[in-house]
Amino acid sequence: MRQKHFQKRAAYQQVVKELKQAKDEMERMYNYFSIVTEPELIDASIYQINAIQKKYDYLVIKARQMER
16 A cells, blocks of 8 residues: 555656756747748748647646645
């Protein structure tokens, strides 16, 4: 029983860590987006921002489910 609790806690902490990493990555991509001028790089940064946002949304849902 106790080991299961620790496993759940460790899994939750991993999701929280991934959330922070996604947030940091999103911030870096927004900074990159603000400095690029080439249309192809603008498109690529928008694609990356959208992908990171989807990952972040997924992780938020997963974390909320784990809190229950």
